[in-house]
Amino acid sequence: MDQALFDFQHVVITPWKLIGYLGAFMFTARWLVQLYYTKKLKRVVMPAAFWWLSVCGSGLLLSYFIFGKNDSVGILSNLFPAFVSVYNLIVDVRHRRSQLAGN
Secondary structure, eight states: OOOOSEEETTEEEOHHHHHHHHHHHHHHHHHHHHHHHHHHHTSOOOOHHHHHHHHHHHHHHHHIIIIIIOOHHHHHHHHHHHHHHHHHHHHHHHHHHHHHHHO
């Protein structure tokens, strides 16, 4: 899977790099989602979409760093955010269930 898909100005794009780019985009896009909701509601908000983008982005980046690049620094820098994001999603789901059960 190291075969180049594109070769543009000596920048080689492999399938694993595309996965890494998508992960980086998703991980960055979460801040745009957070900014949107904060501006909309006029208070600091961390919506569930922020955590979903974190989990997906971290997962893609982890797969890139594990399988595509074999980079321990990239693995360690994306492993902890993935656990925190999953934990926050679990807390959010439990909170929503308890609210539904209370109504």
